Amino acid sequence: MKSLSQEQVKQSIETKLPSFSIIFETENLSSIELDNIYRSLASIAAQDISPEQANEFLIIDGGYAPQEVIDEISSKYPWITLQKAPGLGYYEAKMLGATLTTGEIIVYCDSDCVYVSNWLRNILTPFMQSGEINVVAGETSTPVRNAYELAIAMHYFFPRFSYQEEPYISDYYFLNAVAFRRDFLLQYPIPTNLPLYRGNCDIHCYSLHCLQENKIWKHPKAQATHEPPTLSFCIWRYLLMGRDRVLKEHIKYLLTKNSELVDYAQLSTDLNWTLAQKIKGMLSTIKRIKPFDNQKIHAVLQEDKSRSGLLPLAVPIVIGLELIFAIGSIVTYLKSDLLLKVYYQSEENFTYLNQS
Structure with missing residues (x-):
């Protein structure tokens, strides 16, 4: 029997992928350096499943990115669709995106993360394995380039990469690297009206996993590197x-x-x-x-x-x-x-x- 080449296997997987939409926000630019949006989008553009295959790549801009930056990235990446939403909070922007997009799978990524080249593929492929898989997260960690970032790595809430080989069940996800079946997410939405700064997704995880016994799958090879908060914002x-x-x-x-x-x-x-x-x-x-x-x-x-x-x-x-x-x-x-x-x-x- 003639075996399929790696390229043929890749093409076969891509033809079976569910339709998907990608939602990207700008609010996190308030806590990191502005240049991170360029690095983040460059890593998404370099995915081995092109973002051009998405039904939509939607940026929800709450006014945190200067207009010249928005104009520049829109010109460089013609597959971007921009939705202005001045003053909209992080979770409100995420859920607004879910109502505006049309893909079967909603993929969330953030402007303060850089993604490995097969991140999108590894986020999407588990949905092909079972219709009962409704949530697939990647792993998010932080870089270490100096003493401050070492301190963040030792103390901040992001864990280190597990370097496991196969997807596993977890009790949490991070909203900077996760995908949902759209119908499931609209049925069990991320709460937007909690008295928290950030932590709504933690409550969402608790409700989904602990109270309603839904499974949250995590793919260890879908890695995202999250910039540490700037020193001025860290306090x-x-x-x-x-x-x-x-x-x-x-x-x-x-x-x-x-x-x-x-x-x-x-x-x-x-x-x-x-x-x-x-x-x-x-x-x-x-x-x-x-x-x-x-x-x-x-x-x-x-x-x-x-x-x-x-x-x-x-x-x-x-x-x-x-x-x-x-x-x-x-x-x-x-x-x-x-x-x-x-x-x-x-x-x-x-x-x-x-x-x-």
Whole structure:
């Protein structure tokens, strides 16, 4: 029997691929260097399944990218469709994209990530294997090029790449590298009306996987490299992460009590703790301070043992990040909406000054 060539196998797979749409946002440009959008789009353009095969490649622009950048990338990549949505939040933009696109599969990617050349293929192919597969995520990690990025790699919420060979079932996804069957996503949408900064997809995962027992598949060869937050944004990011941790735990508790809850906005009205609960929560936060994750540190150093030379510089940064994280949680017990209000006000002032 004559065996098929690698190119023939590739073409055979492509003819069987489900129709798909790709949704790309610009909000994350507020926390990274603007040049990242060029690197991100270049990595998508270089995919071995061309983005031109998508029903749509839709950029939801909330006004975070300068017009000259939008014009430049639209000219360079004619397969881009632009949807202006000024001031729209991250999760609202993602769900708006799902309603505007037509592919059977909705693929999400972000402007602060660079994707390996077979990322799109590995995200899409599991959907061909079974109609019961509704969610396929890739793995997302961060680069290490200096002591600050080593600290981020040891402490930030992104894990290291697993380097496994086959897809496996997970209990979470990251919205910068995941695909959904469109009908499934519209039936079980990512909540957009939670009192969180970022963490809606964490609640979505909890609801899908833990409460409704839907499977989240993860393909280890669909790798995305996420830029670390800029040093200037990092303090805010960690304060808000501390805030989100408190509120996510509370929301999960409420969802567990009422798993049939449809209107997530109802959860934001039940955040008034008693004095005793506040004290208990703050003490619990202090007890949970643990800056070093030995498993993650081991994984980071196993990737490149020469990084151990950066440890003396990275360790104080890790301790500082953990303390900022804890402060964010403690402030939230005292006043749950304070940090987010101050952050958004500072963002408005920054935008106003830049436009003046």
